[in-house]
Amino acid sequence: MRAQGRIIKGVGGSYEVSADGIVYTCSAKGIFRNRGETPLVGDRVEVDILDEREYLGNIVRILERTNTLKRPRVANVDQALIVFAVTHPAINIDLLDRFLIVAENEGVDAVIVLNKADMCDGTEPAHLRSIYEGIGYKVIVMSAYTQAGVEELRERIEGRVSVLAGPSGVGKSSIVNCISDREMETGELSRKIARGKHTTRHAELIQIAENTFVVDSPGFTSLEIDALESDELAYCFREFRPFIGECRFNNCKHQHEPDCAIKAQVGKAITNDRYERYKGLLGGVGYNS
Ligand code: GDP
Numbered sequence: 001m002r003a004q005g006r007i008i009k010g011v012g013g014s015y016e017v018s019a020d021g022i023v024y025t026c027s028a029k030g031i032f033r034n035r036g037e038t039p040l041v042g043d044r045v046e047v048d049i050l051d052e053r054e055y056l057g058n059i060v061r062i063l064e065r066t067n068t069l070k071r072p073r074v075a076n077v078d079q080a081l082i083v084f085a086v087t088h089p090a091i092n093i094d095l096l097d098r099f100l101i102v103a104e105n106e107g108v109d110a111v112i113v114l115n116k117a118d119m120c121d122g123t124e125p126a127h128l129r130s131i132y133e134g135i136g137y138k139v140i141v142m143s144a145y146t147q148a149g150v151e152e153l154r155e156r157i158e159g160r161v162s163v164l165a166g167p168s169g170v171g172k173s174s175i176v177n178c179i180s181d182r183e184m185e186t187g188e189l190s191r192k193i194a195r196g197k198h199t200t201r202h203a204e205l206i207q208i209a210e211n212t213f214v215v216d217s218p219g220f221t222s223l224e225i226d227a228l229e230s231d232e233l234a235y236c237f238r239e240f241r242p243f244i245g246e247c248r249f250n251n252c253k254h255q256h257e258p259d260c261a262i263k264a265q266v267g268k269a270i271t272n273d274r275y276e277r278y279k280g281l282l283g284g285v286g287y288n289s
């Protein structure tokens, strides 16, 4: 008998595949041997069920991947929930933009989640919402404490695989607790990272509902953007995209060049802050010559 499911965990050549509400323990011998493919957590797979009572199977096929994150190494991630607290710790917009750029570069849709809304009067989140929704990101303002906004978050994760990203202390573990029945002690995610430095730690998927998963990992562990060429960097700024290709020079870095379509939009479709961030990253990666 065959089933189709998703790999939620993989350790030492053994994989847990969730299919139709059942978790099968699977090997993937044929695939390794014949095609040199390595199954990844997040892969959608076809499984030969070997034993229905013991829930044993063999992975016979990996379905085409939509994307593969590098760190954590997970396939088919639909979206990144970029989590910040509105306060405590104070929001770091520079870091927020870095997370957005990494998500864009990984080909993963990003949703901005502003947690701890119970700790402020709403002015700051409203301001951020207008900026980021203006350039096409969904912004969810919530509180893991009061549960405000949790329903909106649930709707947004339903039927998708989401990875949470964000600095520590903003409430990522608390949010996972809110949306899953599973009890995860606050701070557990960060303790796991600390442990991961000493042992090999593989990401897992937490199954929230039939087709809803959250990656059990603190998100992108590398925020280095140094490998990006200037044209790739510009593309990672969503609001730049409509104007890319309209500059006088097609190798325009949107910095000092004349007739730059991006520069012409600063103060209009592009905020000065985001443009400065772009230039800062360009400088930081050594492409400003
Ligand atoms: P993580 O490091 O991102 O996983 O953050 P945690 O979930 O461990 O939360 C960090 C701290 O913020 C803990 O003391 C939580 O109790 C607190 N916290 C989390 N969510 C909220 C919230 O919505 N409101 C308030 N006031 N505190 C929160």
Ligand code: ZN
Residues within 6 Å of the ligand: 247, 248, 252, 253, 254, 255, 257, 259, 260, 261, 262, 263
């Ligand atoms: Zn330009």
